[in-house]
Amino acid sequence: MESEDKDIEYEEYYEEYEEYDEEELEKRRLEKRRRLKERRKRELLRKKKQRFLVVNMVITFIILLVVGVLVLNIHSDKKELRTEGIKYLNEGKYGKAEKAFTEALEEKQWFSTKIDNDIKMYLAECYMYRAEFTEANMIYIELQAKNTGDIDNNYLLKLIELSGALMKMQNKYYKEAYPVLKENVEAGNKSINMYLATCYYNLEMYDEMVLAYKEYIADYGVNTYVAYQLATYYLSVDNYTDAEAIINSGLSANDDDYLTQVKFLEIVYLEKTNQYEQAWIKVNEYLKANPDSEAAKKERDFLDSRVNIDPTPVNGGSQAE
Secondary structure (H helix, E strand, C coil), X not given: CHHHHHHHHHHHHHHHHHXXXXXXXXXXXXXXXXXXXXXXXHHHHHHHHXXXXXXXXXXXXXXXXXXXXXXXXXXXXXXXXXXXXXXXXXXXXXXXXXXXXXXXXXXXXXXXXXXXXXXXXXXXXHHHHCCCHHHHHHXXXXXXXXXXXXXXXXXXXXXXXXXXXXXXXXXXXXXXXXXXXXXXXXXXXXXXXXHHHHHHHHCCCHHHHHHHHHHHHHHHCCCHHHHHHHHHHHHHCCCHHHHHHHHXXXXXXXXXXXXXXXXXXXXXXXXXXXXXXXXXXXXXXXXXXXXXXXXXXXXXXXXXXXXXCCCCCCXXXXXXX
């Protein structure tokens, strides 16, 4: 009986222990699942943060890239070069102005159509001052063809007509150019007097030519081109007084476009007025700067015969006794 009770007691104990062990295992399993779930959750959160950081880095890089491209293409030295070109243009330094305007147009910049058209107008004006009429005419035609209203279309058409007439003058079609140039002067564009005078000269209308040049000088002063043209005419008619005056004005002009030609006319003037010693000095100075000038070489040879005269008599110095 006692043995039986022990067996029953042991059996109850074993069942109780076995039940407790299963519960513990279940708890452990649940705890393990919970931890695993939390670990997965943390891992997902970590990956999500990593993805977020990568996306942010990519977006930041793209923004910086876009900003960089915008800065490079929206901002340039175009305005500064335009301002520099206008300064040179107003000072009569047309070569430097042309360079500045050309460089301004070469600057790449988005949304710059309006300022580019403005710069092209200044560049064309510069070409007109430098007597590069074909280049100016091409710019005016281009602007008129693509005009969006920024520039008055009728104004562009007049500039096309004027530059076309100046091209004809330059190509010696004086009769064809003359009416348009005269019309522009009468309309108030007094600067065209300089070119109208060229037509007058070649049409042998000399009085009108002198008057046109004098009107130009009254309005704009003397430049080297006007000095060269007037001095050439005055020397051709032996008007040495006016020739000397206009040559001196040309030598002190603010531009140097025709300065070399004016300097040579100074030599011709000195030679024609028998100032051989001074002419000899000037022609040698001229040839140092222009060693390939055939006209200057001929002038030097002539002056050499006037300055360096051989004192030995032609007959060897013998005299009849």
